[in-house]
Amino acid sequence: MSTDDEVTGAAPARRRVVLTGISSRSWEHPADRGALAALRELRGFDDVLKALSGLWNERALRLEYLGSAIRVDHRQYPRVYRLFAEAAATLDIAELPELYVQYDRSINGMCIGMSKPFLVVNSGALELLDDEELRCLLGHELGHLLSGHALYRTMAMVLHDWATRLAWLPVGSLALRAISAGLREWWRKAELSSDRAGLLAVQDPHVALRLGMKLAGGGDLSEVDVTAFLEQAAEYERAGDLRDSMIKVGMVLDRTHPLPVARAAALRSWVDSGEYQRILAGEYLRRDDPRASSVREDVKAAADSYRETFARSQDPLVSLLRRLGDGAGEWVGSGAGRVRDWMAGGRRPRANGGESSRADNPWSAEADDDQPGDPT
Known part of the structure; x- marks a missing residue:
């Protein structure tokens, strides 16, 4: 390369x-x-x-x-x-x-x-x-x-x-x-x-x-x-x-x-x-x-991303919703999962208890107005 x-x-x-x-x-x-x-x-x-x-x-x-x-x-x-x-x-x-x-x-x-x-x-x-x-x-x-x-x-x-x-x-x-x-x-x-x-x-x-x-x-x-x-x-x-x-x-x-x-x-x-x-x-x-890229798979990945973000968030409001369990927290937290399951044709997700490996952290070595294009 x-x-x-x-x-x-x-x-x-x-x-x-x-x-x-x-x-x-x-x-x-x-x-x-x-x-x-x-x-x-x-x-x-x-x-x-x-x-x-x-x-x-x-x-x-x-x-x-x-x-x-x-x-x-x-x-x-x-x-x-x-x-x-x-x-x-x-x-x-x-x-x-x-x-x-x-x-x-x-x-x-x-x-x-x-x-x-x-x-x-x-x-x-x-x-x-x-x-x-x-x-x-x-x-x-x-x-x-x-x-x-x-x-x-x-x-x-x-x-x-x-x-x-x-x-x-x-x-x-x-x-x-x-x-x-x-x-x-x-x-x-x-x-x-x-x-x-x-x-x-x-x-x-x-x-x-x-x-x-x-x-x-x-x-x-x-x-x-x-x-x-x-x-x-x-x-x-x-x-x-x-x-x-x-x-x-x-x-x-x-x-x-x-x-x-x-x-x-x-x-x-x-x-x-x-x-x-x-x-x-x-x-x-x-x-x-x-x-070819799959619209269904991309939408499922987006839904999973939001669900994972919800699960990891330390924001007080999100933490409260998670603690509500069967109430609002469960509904919000599983919303993305419902979208994912719907995109998969109604199939239930498989349980996945594995953990992805974490790469070494390279960060630790050192301690808007809308425009007609894209501002950084």
């Missing part, structure tokens, strides 16, 4: 495995993958949107950045171009999309467009991130591109607009709120998927963690402790009482992105699961795999 410095001719301090032919399904969060599978079933809808977008909206967006930002290549921002090419090589992307740098002092990036997507990063990311952190951010945006998030988010928003037209019905308003909440929940999971792509592009969990810390507190980490930040993430998950739980629910519902500490915790959990190391070892889905 080759390394990306061999592909690009660069000589980075460390060598990264090129994930030849990797499919984005290998790193996508189960809930993200389930939503994408459902949207992809709307055959023809994506082609229509691509055609309409290419005729006007996407052209206008590209011209806007062509006229007001700096297009990255070997002459303009060569450092960024090198890191961009290396991140793309690691994820086995043969053709680089266009990349622009716009003036904005915050750390952010976007994947824009459906017919021919392109990437935009803020000048603040160039100023506040070191090479490895910037590589991780660029890998995050490339992850959005490979998953087609910009296209399918647009599809979802069109469906949302259609539902809006029915809001005048007696149950229309409630249905619309449910759809809106579902779309935001999916997008938060899409961000977790692309965080994994960013990690795979840089292949250093500590770098991905530092990027999360800078998203939370800015570019200077000289007085920030890694262990304390992870403890803060754990405290956010479990601390407080039911009042805090309800506040956290309200904080997240209207957001398209998870909170930075929650993103760091989710990425650490993915690394701890062993999936990250298995991908680096070559155990991943390939783009040319002749086996």
